[in-house]
Amino acid sequence: MTPVEQAGTKQPRVVVVGGGIIGAAIAFQCARRGAAVTLLDAGAPGGGASRVSFAWINGHGKNPRHYHDLNRRSLDMWPRFARLLDADAELTWGGEVRWAATEEGGVQLTARARQLQSWGYPIQLLEAGGLTRLEPELTPGPVTAATFTGIEGHVNAPNVVALMSARLIEQGGAIQANTPVTGFTTDGERVIAVETPSGSVACDYAVLATGPDTTAVAGLAGVRVPLYHTFGATVYTEPLPPLFTTAALVHTPRDAEPPLNIRQLADGTVVLHGGTHGELHDRSLGESEAEIDLLLMAARRYLPALDNAPIREVRRGRRPIPQDGLPIIGFSPTRPNVYLAAMHSGVTLAALTGEFAAIELLDGAEIDILAPYRPGRFEEE
Template identity: 30%
Template structure:
């Protein structure tokens, strides 16, 4: 017989979002269990670059979430007992031509109104900011708030802190059933092949598997995987000071197209290798290496930074972003299933948005007024879409 254990909250998912939910729930005094089918940061988190960005957000709910989360990441970098490699490196968005620069400038106006810092960099000053950039660019904008963490470390440190507060961690255990009370329909916890965790609250932080987990509880959530590749170069002397990307990346992030999209995103790391992205395509969970995508990314990176043209790529990895149709995550209680909370669908921004998500979830579980309005993130907002035939 599986072991039965009662807790206040079960968090399904040991990526950075689930870790943040466990951290803030544990800190509020709740007994928490975290369950994951794999290891810590074994999914999207482990394939991420650790970006904490405001530069790629448009004014509105996601921007509000990003700004709150960035302030919380700064707090966590000071408070957590071990290093998460928090680096306030800043981001630089560059435009290849005047038309692209004009569109970027219009975007910056709205961002500034939301509290984002963005400094115009003229073409003649680009070499001061990034000495190895290709010549002939029309200019760009520097975002000093953009930062970075090491994502797997961040998830591990948050879970370690949650465990220090009493949380339990069960890895390599897939949730196979979410029982519900017959009379009220409320969730009763989760079942894995090894144990039953009894709880009145289940948090779906299952990332790209969030739709399948929701279905176990009887709810629909149209999460789909959106694949992306990252190239890792050989260790290099410090060449790239910021996270640097082309203005076209902004359109790719907000696009709902299932087709392949690539735009150059380049950044250095403390250890020396340079990371090169970014690609997006919806191909299910196809894990095959796409040579054309990798070649395109390498070509675009070398066009942006010619110094990289002859640099060796030592490793290529990929991950799947948990995509929802309106590009906003699902955060908060599910009105269709009492006791079910969602914290998934962050697409490629989950690392940056994790602390705010965790704090909002902890507040919602406690019945407190959340720091942000949860209505834009309502898990049932797709019901009319899901049922269209």
């Protein structure tokens, strides 16, 4: 019998460790469902990877097919999720454009677009000249293929965390910032309390959503979560006039150095992210000032409107990446009331993860499409 069943109508006590976009989404959705939720964060909620994120909501480079479908489903859930936040989440749609600069890159981009189309993803191959007709401010250089994916967008992830935190408090939940979890009290296989320097917090369920620190935090409960992290940076300009006519995001060629990702926030701030994350390579520009200069030079080459754009801030952080690249979502095989949620593309996946985790935690259901992402897959190694 689960603690919820034992408790009858009693509210289950859910302690969520980690207040990034994933932990906050689970806490928020559980509180909406009537659970007694405490959210603990070692620092300020929203101050981890979620603060640094490029926050592109997409199903673009996601393989295999089931992982693409998971991202697509979450992308489609975002508008409803944002409405629940009951304030402007700065969710910006408009789509994504990208292009290739070399013959080989063009062949690859075309093949990828064809594959995504066959999966029902609305990505269009643009005719010659179509890219600059769509985005006249761009000076793209050579274009061997170009695509537009109209359903993609981005969001202000720290703002979403702040809104979820506000709604959580309204639902009677509690948030303790600057409260690192340092251990777990167990009774047999179950965790019965989460330990912090300011005391212990009793729980029926412990949710571990500590982003790149999940391996270390789960290790305190004797749970193995194989995760690695890579460096990532985003550069924020002062607000500028609108750069794009149609799209919300631009990805410059992956086959020209350096690959850049560019988006603009509602207040005009331009966010630059240099590098790529994906199957082929995983690297980011921005670790040093010299790299930031390189990134800015490239950005001005593609978008002259960025000339002399003053830089307001550089955010640096770590991407949480499960060992096999796929999300880790579900109950620990060794600690049956510990729920794990660690993933890259956590901004895209937050809408789905929050809602699905609440169903699994509070209804005792097992969601079948989460089967490939269960923590137990690492036990067999």
